[in-house]
Amino acid sequence: MAILSIRDVTKTFGGLAAVDHVSFDVAEGELVGLIGPNGSGKTTLINMLSGLLPVGGGDILLDGASLLGLSPDRIARRGVLRMFQLTRAFNRISALDNLLVAGRALGLGAEEATRRALTLLEELRIDHVMNLDAGQLSGGQRKLLEFGTCFMVPPRVALLDEPFAAVHPTMRAIMADFVRRRHAEGQTFLLVSHDMPIVKELCPRSVCMNAGAVIADAPTRAVLDDPHVIEAYLGGHAA
Amino acid sequence: MIDNSETRANREFAASLGLLALVALAPLVVANEYWLGVLVVCMYFALQAAGWNLLAGYTGQMSLAPAAFAMIGAYGTGMMAYRYELPFWIGIPTGILASALLGWVLGRVALKLSGPYLGLTTLSFAEIARLIIGNSYDITRGDLGLSVPGIFDARLAYYYLFLAVLVAVQAGIFLTLKSKAGLFLQAIRDDEIAAASRGVPVVRWKVAAFVASSAICGLAGALYAHFAQLISPELGLIMQTGFVISMTVIGGMGTLVGPILGAFLVYLGSEAVRDFGGWHLIVFALLVIVVARFFRDGLWGLVRLAWTRRRAPVPQPAVGTR
Numbered sequence: 001m002a003i004l005s006i007r008d009v010t011k012t013f014g015g016l017a018a019v020d021h022v023s024f025d026v027a028e029g030e031l032v033g034l035i036g037p038n039g040s041g042k043t044t045l046i047n048m049l050s051g052l053l054p055v056g057g058g059d060i061l062l063d064g065a066s067l068l069g070l071s072p073d074r075i076a077r078r079g080v081l082r083m084f085q086l087t088r089a090f091n092r093i094s095a096l097d098n099l100l101v102a103g104r105a106l107g108l109g110a111e112e113a114t115r116r117a118l119t120l121l122e123e124l125r126i127d128h129v130m131n132l133d134a135g136q137l138s139g140g141q142r143k144l145l146e147f148g149t150c151f152m153v154p155p156r157v158a159l160l161d162e163p164f165a166a167v168h169p170t171m172r173a174i175m176a177d178f179v180r181r182r183h184a185e186g187q188t189f190l191l192v193s194h195d196m197p198i199v200k201e202l203c204p205r206s207v208c209m210n211a212g213a214v215i216a217d218a219p220t221r222a223v224l225d226d227p228h229v230i231e232a233y234l235g236g237h238a239a
Numbered sequence: 240m241i242d243n244s245e246t247r248a249n250r251e252f253a254a255s256l257g258l259l260a261l262v263a264l265a266p267l268v269v270a271n272e273y274w275l276g277v278l279v280v281c282m283y284f285a286l287q288a289a290g291w292n293l294l295a296g297y298t299g300q301m302s303l304a305p306a307a308f309a310m311i312g313a314y315g316t317g318m319m320a321y322r323y324e325l326p327f328w329i330g331i332p333t334g335i336l337a338s339a340l341l342g343w344v345l346g347r348v349a350l351k352l353s354g355p356y357l358g359l360t361t362l363s364f365a366e367i368a369r370l371i372i373g374n375s376y377d378i379t380r381g382d383l384g385l386s387v388p389g390i391f392d393a394r395l396a397y398y399y400l401f402l403a404v405l406v407a408v409q410a411g412i413f414l415t416l417k418s419k420a421g422l423f424l425q426a427i428r429d430d431e432i433a434a435a436s437r438g439v440p441v442v443r444w445k446v447a448a449f450v451a452s453s454a455i456c457g458l459a460g461a462l463y464a465h466f467a468q469l470i471s472p473e474l475g476l477i478m479q480t481g482f483v484i485s486m487t488v489i490g491g492m493g494t495l496v497g498p499i500l501g502a503f504l505v506y507l508g509s510e511a512v513r514d515f516g517g518w519h520l521i522v523f524a525l526l527v528i529v530v531a532r533f534f535r536d537g538l539w540g541l542v543r544l545a546w547t548r549r550r551a552p553v554p555q556p557a558v559g560t561r
Contacts, residue, residue, distance in 0.1 A: 050436055076438035088433035090426045092493070094243040101426040104419040105438035114241075131242040149437055 003028045003063060003188050004049070004080075004157050010057035011044055011212075018044045020212035021058070026157060031179070031189040033203030033220055035196075037232055041212040042192045043085055046161050049190075050082040051075040062156060077106060079156030081149075083163055085192075087142045091135030095126060095145050098134050103152040113152065120148045125174055140171040147175055157188045164195045176202060200224060208232065244425060248416040251495035251539075255409055258499055263402055266395060275394045281506045282401035283309075283463045288486045288498030289408055290455030295484075296493035297416070298448040299428030301358050304345065305456045305483045307365035308338045310475030312457025313464035314372055314379060317387045321380075327390050331461040338457020339450050341368070346449025350442060353431075365475060373472035384471040387464040397466045404462060405499070408455055413495060415451075424448055428493075482506075485527045491539030500538055 002025035011019040019041040026032050034042050047053040049060060051072035060067045067075055076082075081102075090098050096117055103113030121127040124144045129137055134145060143163065150158050160179075164172045172195075179202055183189060193199050199206060199220060206223040208216040210232035216223045223229055262278070269275060291305040315334025319325040325333075341364075349360050372379050379385060391397055415421050423444045426434040435441045464470045473479075482505070490501025505523060512519040530537055536544075 052432065052436070071442070072432075072435040073438050073440050076436055081438075082436055084433070084436075088430050088436075090429035090433065092429050093422070093425050096241060097243045097422060097425075100243075101422045101434065101439065102437040104422055105434075105440075110419070131240075146433075 001028055002026065002061075004190070005061040005064075006045070006049070006058070007061065008058035009045065009048060009055055009060060011041075011048060011053065012056055017212045019048070019056070022209070022212070022214050023058075024207050024214060024217050026188060026190055029183075029186045029188055030205065031183045031187075031191065031203050033199040033206035033223075034190055034192045034209065035194070035199060035206055035223070035229075036209035036215075039211075040209040040232070042209055043161055044212075045209070046082060046159050046190075046192060049075075049159055050080060073105070080159065081151075081155040081157075082159040083146050083150050083161055085161040085165065087139065087146050089134035089137070089142045089145055092133055094131050095134055095137060095141075096121065096130040098145055099148055099152055102149040106153040108153060116152055117148075120151060123178065124148050140167045143167050144171055144174065147178070151178075151182070154182075154187060157190060158182075159190050159192075161192045162194065163191070164193055164198055172198070196224065244421060245417050248413055248421065248495060252409065252413040254539075255496045255499055256406070258496065258503075259402065259406055259409070262503070263399075266398060272394050275398055277507065277510050278503075279394070279397050279401050279466055280463075281503045282398075282405050283459050283466075284483060284486055284506055285405055285499045285502035286401075286408060286459035286462075287456050287483045288490070288502050289405075289412060290452045290459065291483050292487050292492060292494075292498045293412055293415075293424075293455065294448050294452035296487060296497070297421070297428060298424045298445065299431075300349070300445065300448060301354070301361075302345075302349075302449075302452070303358050303362040303477070303480055303484075304365040304368075305452070306477070306479035307368045307475040308342060308453040308456035309460030309463065309479070310372065310470075310472065311341060311368060312338045312460030313387075313470045313474055314385065314460075315457065316461040317385045317464045317470050318379065320388050321385055322378075327388070327465055331458070331465075334461030334464070335454050335457045338460070339454040342449045342451075342453020342457075343446060345453070346446040349449070350445060362477065365477065365480065369472045369475040372475070379472075382471060384469050387468050387470060389468050390465045401462060401466075404458065408458070409495065409499070416495070420444065420447075485523055487537075488527055489530050489537055491537030494537070494539045496539045496542075497537050504538070 004026040006022055006024050009019055009022045036042050048055050051070055055068055062078055062080060099117035099120060100113050103116060121130050126141050126144050129141060134142060147163055163175050176198055191203060203220050206220040207214055208223050208229045215228045215232060216226045265278060287305050287309050294300045294302050312334035315337040316330030319330035319333050345364050349357050352360055373381050375381060423439045426439055427441055427444060431441055486501035486505045487498045489505055491497025509519050534541055
């Protein structure tokens with residue numbers, strides 16, 4: 001059964017369709033890759049899913065209920081949690097506090113939030129910097145920290161926007177392992193990435209967007225072999 | 240060992256209580272009525288600075304209206320006494336309520352604003368409030384000023400009243416910082432969009448910060464009205480707001496100790512160089528520039544840095560994971 005249903009969603013900016021009648025479902029426990037060249041509308045779609053951009057047309061359903069018109073915080077409390085492409089951490093509070101913000105906002109008590117935050121910090125191997133302000137962390141550590149905030153309370157759907165971009169391979173491996181484990185436990189993901197080897201490895205299914213529209217939605221290997229997808233990425237005709 | 244915003248708040252609250260304990264002992268050595276009065280005014284500014292710091296230092300909402308809210312609080316109680324001959328225990332809550340209510344209105348108006356737009360909106364609000372009070376001669380006596388009855392005969396009684404209120408306000412802010420509210424306010428300060436995306440009800444907490452900050456400034460103004468026994472729209476001058484901001488920045492913005500430390504140092508310093516006329520303002524303006532340029536965390540930040548260095552090497556940003 002679909003947890004997340006994207007139905008004919010459209011978004012235009014000054015007459016340009018950034019997202020053009022996009023429809024697809026994400027089923028419970030699925031790990032779906034969302035791929036496409038730069039400017040294809042992936043992040044715009046994620047911004048609409050998380051309530052940061054108003055939906056221009058169509059509908060977005062979570063467990064059958066529309067998310068239209070809900071503020072980002074209400075969407076988050078319904079279980080749609082996101083990670084940003086450009087890391088957004090709370091720079092002047094500690095790494096631990098960054099996680100506690102998410103935990104407390106999602107209804108955890110102080111003790112439970114602290115327990116889960118410490119577990120996550122250890123799992124993501126950034127427990128040694130938990131007392132440092134997020135602004136003092138390296139770019140990769142900040143990325144891991146933001147990644148962790150999505151899992152203080154297991155989300156209905158985790159929207160991960162380019163988690164593997166511009167991070168050290170060690171950290172990439174930590175995040176990939178984490179995603180793999182949580183997916184095996186039944187966590188639902190929509191993963192935006194340009195890292196094709198990782199998408200191929202992690203995501204059984206992928207949706208490819210180009211110029212705002214879905215051009216392929218199939219098992220990942222089939223999507224990556226799709227001539228339209230190859231053309232979109234390479235900007236020419238597929239061999 | 241965990242060292243986060245909660246443990247920092249514990250340390251800063253303890254330090255601010257230490258500072259206020261010194262203030263409590265000051266009358267043992269300061270018997271002079273004039274200087275007792277100066278210390279009371281220090282506490283009036285410390286209350287405003289604490290209120291402004293909650294909004295600007297902890298929530299990141301750069302309001303330019305703390306003095307206007309103090310003026311509204313002062314006129315709230317002043318009008319109750321002057322027009323309706325009501326006692327201070329009705330007047331002071333009225334002043335606080337009026338400030339909180341207008342803080343709520345300003346908070347709702349300013350919800351979507353930030354940076355210079357927020358600053359200009361709050362400044363415009365402050366000027367409108369001051370001009371309305373200043374020009375409503377029939378109701379407020381305008382620039383002629385309003386007489387307000389005192390509460391006590393002895394200046395020392397006012398001294399300890401202000402001190403008790405300042406301790407209570409500090410305790411209130413401390414408890415707020417230790418709760419999830421403190422985490423949420425600081426998250427909003429650092430990144431509103433990220434806070435909302437992690438489930439923080441940003442609108443609710445921003446408005447709450449405006450209301451709480453305005454109420455504290457209103458409380459300061461209401462108490463001051465009964466202490467000074469004469470109030471005028473000059474209480475809400477932008478220069479007064481400048482004073483409050485300078486005190487907080489010099490003391491250490493976004494810390495519990497900073498506003499109190501800054502209020503006492505700046506106001507006592509201003510009294511010390513009062514004989515030099517307008518020059519003392521230049522000295523403080525330069526001090527603000529130096530602190531803003533070189534010591535962003537203010538004097539309390541310097542104390543914290545020295546303490547950290549004494550205890551252990553400053554932690555360096557780690558390059559990789561362990």
